[in-house]
Amino acid sequence: MQTHDTSAAESFHPYRSRLIRLAYRMVGTMADAEDIVQDAYLRWHRTDRAGVQEPVAFLSRIVTRLCFDFLKSARVQREQYIGPWLPEPVLDWHEEGEDGVTFALMLAMERLSPLERAAFLLHDVFGFSFNEVAHAIGRDAAACRQLAARARTHVRNSRPRFPVSAEQSKSIVDAFFTATRGGDLKALVSLLSENVVTYTDGGGKVPSAYRPVIGCDKVSRFFVGLHRKPGFHSQLLVAHCRIDGLSSFVSLEQGLVQTTSLLIEDGAISAIYIVRNPDKLPAGIINLSSV
Template sequence: MPRPPEQTPADDAAASFAPLRPRLVRLAYRMLGSVAEAEDVVQDAYLRWHRTDRAAVRDAVGFLTQVVTRLCLDVLKSARKTRETYVGPWLPEPLISPPAEEEGDDITLTLMLALERLSPLERAAFLLHDVFGLSFDDIARTLDRDAAACRQLATRARGHVRTARPRFPVSEERGLAIAGAFFEASRSGDLAGLTALLADDVVFYGDGGGKRLAALNPIHGAVRVARFFAGIARKKPAASALLAMQSIDGLPGFVSQERDGPQTTALAIEDGRIVAIYVVRNPDKLRHLPPPAAAAPVH
């Protein structure tokens, strides 16, 4: 009976790295808010893993988590400068998942935006400890700080994030029902229907990145937001096609095909009303979306 071919170093590196890739991508995405940059960072980590004396590594998960975190901190240094000159509101690249197929943590798009207000080290300490379960001793080695300093970083971050957690979270079924009703009302221009779905202090954020038409500033208040969507419907009747109801960064929402391209809409909902609307239209942030299937325009 022929002997199976011996595994090459490249085969060994790939085989040991593959089971860890989803966790590493999730960490990198939570750090960077970009699917493309997360995948680039994890690919860089794989190349370093390939060059490493893997027999000397006792904890592959810890080693690669450290590598990915440090690479992300390097990326964030330049990313922050880019976001200072970004045209209009900046939103994370939408991470899409079908209903009931979440990523295994409770970091929603709203919380991702709260993380953006943290320093890179605070963000890393919070994610590594509160989301990925690392000890502060392990985090200290990753961030090159002592454990007490890392604990303090995580505590400060936790205070910021706590205020962004919903007080009255909505069930998945109810959330998707509200998202569907919002799509219908916003595309038909139903002003009364829109107003009934919105909290009085709702905020709308549209991310076009200067590449597609979008509001340059957040729009506040139920009346102004409802009029904004009703106005779009009057100008562009029957221009939208609903492609899929999806969970978008843990929030109920949908992917739609508009006259000028695809977009994602995520809704933060509290106590049965929409408190925030996040629309991503920048085509650079939508490249990872699957190609749209045929969908009929919604009238």
């Protein structure tokens, strides 16, 4: 029995990271993604693995269908969520995300149906053929092409059109932090695009804006208003990092840990994603704040 257990674990391990990435991209929270992949492993353990010719396709199909089940209940929960819902921030210490999926793209995928999301991710992000996608989601290949095409149309605008270098990104992040901490309206306006949007996810558990703040004037005044609140000056920059492919930083504000991710296009900030909900801040980020 021990040999059988070891065989299941060893044959599953090479695909675990890929499956977690797929599940996370589908559901938006790492803890739920890990639970889904663990469930997939238990099913793998019970499977006659000798008869599985393509383990990665087989396991991806299991994970995708488990994600469908999860999203049926998650959609109701997210409709009742207090304020903007953002994906759980996942640290990426490399220059680019492993699969090019950013915070902005994941937020755009929230507007897709589970089938559209799966078709797009499996084909465009993870490189499955449409025949493989069809087998995974239970639709024919032609339908999968249509699903992926619809998804592509929805998410196209979320991809950076004029990305900037890592050096320029860090410079803009530093300037943004300095301007927000100093309440410098003129400096903030110079950093923001005309149609910039700020999303703050507190989940109703910590103070945050309950609706997106839209437009350069409103966003810049929003941060200047925060600067005037008691205790804001205690904000501390903990670390620069990458979160889902975006230039980001972890900070402490009035004793609360938060992540701020910036979508930077053509030298200006076009979207700001702030996660403050303590349930969404993984151990890696919490540990940074205590260093």
